[in-house]
Amino acid sequence: MAMEINAIKEALKATTVAENQEHASQYLKEASKMIGFSQILLDLANTNDPAEVEYAVRQAAVIYLKNLVHKCWVVEEEDSSTVKELPLSEQDKTPIRQKIIPSIIHAPEAIRIHLCSCVQYIMRNDFPAHWPGLIEELVALLHTSDGTELHGALLVIHRLCKIFEYKNHKEKVPLVESMKQILPLLKQRMVLLIPDNSQASCLLQNIILKIFYCLIQFSLNIKMISVEEFGNWLSVFLSIVEREIPAECNEEDADSLEDTVYWKCKKWSLKIIARVFERYGSKGQVEEIYSNLPNTTPKNLLCQSSTPFSKMFSHLAEALSQAQIWLIVKPHFEELLRSIIFRLLMHSAEDEQMWDEDPEDYLRCKYDCFEDLHDPSAAAAQLLQAMSRRVGVLQPTLQFVLSNLSPTCSSHEVDSALHMISVLAPLSSRTRSTRRMCKIWSMPMSSQESLIQHIGSPYSNSKILSHLVAALVERLKIAEEELPVKVEAATAIQALINDQEQKVLTLIRPHVKDILMEVLRLISKTQVDELPPVVDSLIENFEEEVIPVAYDVAVELVNIFNKLAGTNEEDQETMTEDNSVTIMGVLTTMETVLCLIEDHEEIVKRVEPVIRGCIVSIFENYCSNYFDESLSLTQTLISVSISPEMWYVYELIYKAFVEEGTSFFVDCMPAIHNFLTIDTEAFLSVPTRAQWLLEMCEKTLQDKEAGEEAQIHAAKLFEVFIIQCQGRAEHFLPGILQLSLNCLQGAEQENATDLRSQILVVFISVLYTTNIDYFRNLLSQLKPQVDFDWFTRAVLTNKEHFNGVHDRKMVLYFMCRLLAFQQSHVIPEGQNDQKLIMDFCLNHFDGLQKSIKAMAENRADSDSDESSEDDADDDRMNDELKDSDDDLDEGTLEYLESLQRKGRKKRNSSNMNSVGDGVHEEFDEFRSDSDDSEEYHNFVEETEVESYTTLLDAEEGGLNVFLDFKKIFQEVQTNNPPLFNALIAGLDQTKSEELQKLLTVCTQQENLDHSKKVEQQGGYKFNPETALPNNFSFAN
Structure with missing residues (x-):
């Protein structure tokens, strides 16, 4: 064993040197299969004697151990064939579980962080089932007086909480049971640690704060912590916020101060307080289970702190929505306004220095949205607006502002006053008196000084x-x-x-x-x-004014893009990442210009080469961050016609797909769809274009990792290609259908219903573009061999999963063809259930009409909804709040009401059938808010690929299944009475009425179609020589 340990030690050392790294890694890979290898790694990482184990070897050992744990602690069965990793035996796991926490306690920081990663992965897989003694071990360490042991225990507890942070209530049960023991001990430790302001004490406090935040961030289990105890914890956090910063911190500069553990304690305390109020403390806007917390929380938030932290002001602004908090703050309103808010909104000395030395950097900092997240002035503006919504606050605030706009005031004071006006602008037109005051300051200040963001009412x-x-x-x-x-x-x-x-x-x-x-x-x-x-x-x-200069604007935009994105790798590394948001904005503006001029052909011809050069540059330099914008530009450029030069962009898109893989398919499909449908002749004139399209679809459908969405898009593109290239792409059909059949079988195994229905539509599109004999022949050539009857059963079996307008039209077309084939005896009548066919038609015609109506309503409602939301926001902002009013958000209230309805429904279902509690709960977990409606059903009016239109979707000359159905229905009634009787024999009264309504709609569609044809021919023709009657009688 000693020889093996030495060999492993030498191999680990060799991995730190480039020359022998490959050989050493191979040795370690083989050694990892040996029982006890993981224990050796842990022992080497724990060895503190440099003479025995070098520090570099310790680091290599712990990193290898971490990778080994992540790969081999649990090996999924389906992954074992590809990863080829042997799972760790229980002989290795048990000692590691026993040693890992003591190792964390005694390890130096650089090694401890990797050990913490190990223990988190082990706990995720083994706790509580395979590590029942974990909590007992941690509880024992929390009782210790050794700071090192306490530190290690807290790190492990924090990692344990992180595992359960995003899980639901049921999944959090093991954590809740554990925290019943741990939280009281953490509270005791916190109370003892707070008086000690040393760095070591604050480090422990900081970890406890992180643990608590992790526990309450998304949900608070009242079984884990009572309301009374929750209030005690808040008092602890407030004491941390209020305590003085140690004197030695005053020697640090502003940037370094934020990295000190003392500031971090305050930061986490404020984060907890703000989150508690936001999630649980807003009276009238919390879930029923937390209804008692708002009654406790405000009493514990009576905090007066002069420390201008942005989080404190943000939290206070949020809290002012409650009347109880406002009444506490109101006596201090003027002091807050004059001494804090006014100063924070002032142009600071640092701002002035940056303005003078580097105005461009000043602008970047000023407009950086991430800076606002921690900027006290942004939080102070939020607080000012929240206070000014209260009755009797806005007018004295404006008076104060006016007093600081006099010629005797300094430029900094004027700037702060103007800044306050910009914040108050949405409120300033609320009353006649405030509007009059606005006019007083508007005219005198409408000079150079007013040009600093302060225009509003x-x-x-x-x-x-x-x-x-x-x-x-x-x-x-x-x-x-x-x-x-x-x-x-x-x-x-x-x-x-x-x-x-x-x-x-x-x-x-x-x-x-x-x-x-x-x-x-x-x-x-x-x-x-x-x-x-x-x-x-x-x-x-200003469309009319911009159109004449559209070319100049496009040139300027492309020049800006080239400057910001850079033309070589060195420029891209230093510039592209920092300017990505601006570049995306520039590209979006290019698209706005293109949309503006799309009806002006001559201008488009001038602008296209400019924009095309930008698109080509993005793809040729592989600026993948801007692929989405370049594809959108391409789609717009070819929305009406395609110039010969634009086909090079199509080639670049194909090359990008080869590099990016199937994850790129959904993004590039809109542009590819336009290339295919806008100029099909040019598309087919070069054989490689069709081959590229089919290759992209094939790779996407064969890639199991592509996901159902991408595969649905690929199947849709197959369908569009078949319909668009009707009569010119028959040689591609066998390959398309074979690939579709393979994918259909995989979709059935994975229960991918949407993909299955889209592939069946691909088959229908082949039938539409060919004939029954050719279609049957194609089916017979597939492997495994299938026939028309198989396909019919597949459509009928999948009847519930054809959604949207287009797919419903396609399956209804197939049903009409099926009836036509049976009527003409191409297919035996007795081969299919006629009642099933008629039910299918009635259901899908009903769904088709609902889909058409719903899509029209959705388009009509989208604009009105957006404007009404804006109006609602404005109304809410302009409403004055009395001192006794709570500012309740209607959206939050509606959400809470929906939760209560679901809760009542769940309780009712439990009372009705206690045996099925688990089933009801699981069902409710997946129900949406719309489930509360009695008419709820899984109706989908528009599929995700509905926008990719085909020739059949055209208003003029497209597929009208209403006309097809009426025609074939009448033919069956006339020419094949037995088949007709079989179709209607099983219809009850309700279904018979549905059929009659459908035939009425079909007649209406027929009349409409006739009217359109007459209109296209120039209208009805009258004989001018026809004599008019001499007498008119209206008696009848």
């Missing part, structure tokens, strides 16, 4: 508005103006366009070209993410 005075727009445009046009002012002027113009509508559009219209080109130059220079939307807003609101 609607302007009823056209003189003020005209003056303001002129000032903004002037700031943009002046070449010597500072960059931050120009950027703010651009964003202010966008805000005015959005808020003031027609009044502003008239004023801006003469300057659109200058504004547009200047904003584009600003994007190139500053890379501010907020500027591309400004361009979009200008394009959307």
Whole structure:
């Protein structure tokens, strides 16, 4: 054994040197199959004597142990053939479970982190079933007075909590039972540790705080911690927030201070307090199970802290929605406004220095949304807005603002006052008095100083508005103006366009070209993410003015892209990642330009080479971050016609698929669909184009890892190809059907119902484009051999899974053909159940009509819903809250009501059938809110591939199954009475009425089709020579 240990030790040492690494790794791989190998690794990692084991060997041992545990602790059966790893024996597992926690306790930090990863993986798989003594071991360590042992125990407990963090209530039962023992001990430890402000003590406190946050972040089990004990924990967190920072921390700079353990304790305490209020403490907006917590929480949140942490202000702003909290804060409102909020919203010395030294960096910091997450000024603005919603607060706040806009005030004070106005703008038009005050400050300040993000309330005075727009445009046009002012002027113009509508559009219209080109130059220079939307807003609101300069705009946008993305690998490494959001905005703006000019053929011809060059650059330089945007641009460019040069882009998309794999298929399908359907002649003129398309579909359907969504898209593309290339692609049909049959068999095994139905539609599309004899012949050539009867049974068996408009049309077409074949004796009548066929038709015609109606309603409702949501948000913002009012969010209340309904329904079902409790609970787990409706059913009006249209979906000349059904139904009735009688024999009264309604709809469709044909022919023709009657009688 000693020789083996030495050999393993030498091999581990060799893995740290490049020369012998491969040979050593192979030796260790073979040694890992030996029983006891994992124990040797753990012992080597635990050896503290450098003379016996070098530190590099210890690190190599623990890393190899971690990888071994992750690969071999549990080996899934289905993975064993591919991974070829032997699972660790119980002889190895038991000693590791016994030694791992003591090892964590005594290991140095660099080794401990890997051991913690090991123990987390082991606990995930073994606790509680195979490691029943774990909690007992941890509880014993929590009683110790040794800080090192306590530290190790806390690390393991934190890892245990992380395992259960995202699990549901049922899955958390083992953790809840464990925490009943552990939490009281953690509380005792915390109370003892808080008076000790040393770094070692704060490190332990920090881990306990993380454990608690992990426990309560998403759900709080009241069996684990009572309401009373919960309040005691909150008191502990508040004491951490309130305690003084040690004097030695004052010597640290601002950035280093955030990394100290003292600050981290405060940060986690504030995170817990904020999360508790947000999740459990908002009175009237919590789940029923937590209804007692809001009554406890506010009493424990009476905290007055002068430390300006952003989390504290964010939490306070959230808490002010409760009247009880507002009444506590209200006496301190003016002090908060004057001494804290006003100061935090002021242009600081650091801001001024950055503005002077590097204005571009200033802009990037100012517009970085991630900076706002921890920015006290952003949180202070949130607090100001929350306070100003209360009755009697807004007017004195505006008065305070006005007092700081006088000529005697410093520029910093004016800036803070203007910043406050921008925050209060949505509220400032609430009352007549506040509107009058707004007019007082609007006109005097509509000069250079006002161009710092502070435009807000609607302007009823056209003189003020005209003056303001002129000032903004002037700031943009002046070449010597500072960059931050120009950027703010651009964003202010966008805000005015959005808020003031027609009044502003008239004023801006003469300057659109200058504004547009200047904003584009600003994007190139500053890379501010907020500027591309400004361009979009200008394009959307000033179409007539932008169309003549669309080419210039496109050129400028492509130049910006080339500058930001870089043209070589070195540029991409240093620039692309930082500018990715801006680049995506630029690419999106290109698409906006293309959509604007799509009806202007000459302009499109000029713009296309410019945009195409950008697309080609993205694919040739393999800028995969922008593949989505480049595909969207491609789709737009070829939406009407396809130039010869654009086919090179199709080739690049194929090459990208080869590199990216099947995960790329869904993303690129819209563009491929356009290449296939917009110019089918050109597509088929080069054989490799069809081969590439079929190859992409084939690889996707054969890849089990591609997922059902991608495979459904691949099957859909097969269908589109077959229908689009009707009469010109028969030589591809045998291969397509064989691949489809193979995939169909796999879908049946995996119960992939949506994929199965889409593949059956592929078969139907072949029947549609050929004839019954050719279709039968193709089926007979497949392996395993199938026939028409097999296919019919497959369609009927899968009847519940044909959804949407297109798929329902296709199966109804097949049923019409089936009846036609039986009527003409191509297929024996007795081979199929006629009642089943008629039920199938009635159900799917009903579903088809519902789908068509639902899709039309959805399109009509989408815009109105969006505008109504915006109006609701505005109304909620403008509502004043009395001191006694709670600010309740209607969306949250509706959600809670739905939860209560589900709870009542679950309890009712339990009372009705106690034997089936488990079944009911599992069923309820998957029900949606719409299940509460008695008319709920699994109806899908639109499939995920509905947008990929075929020739059959065209309004003119498309497939009309209503006409087909009426025609074949009448033919059967006339020519084959026995078959007709068999079809209607099994219909009850309800079904007979459904059939009559269907025939009425078919007649309506027939009349509509006739009217369209007459209209296409120029309308009805009348004989002008026909004599008019001399007498008219209306008596009858």
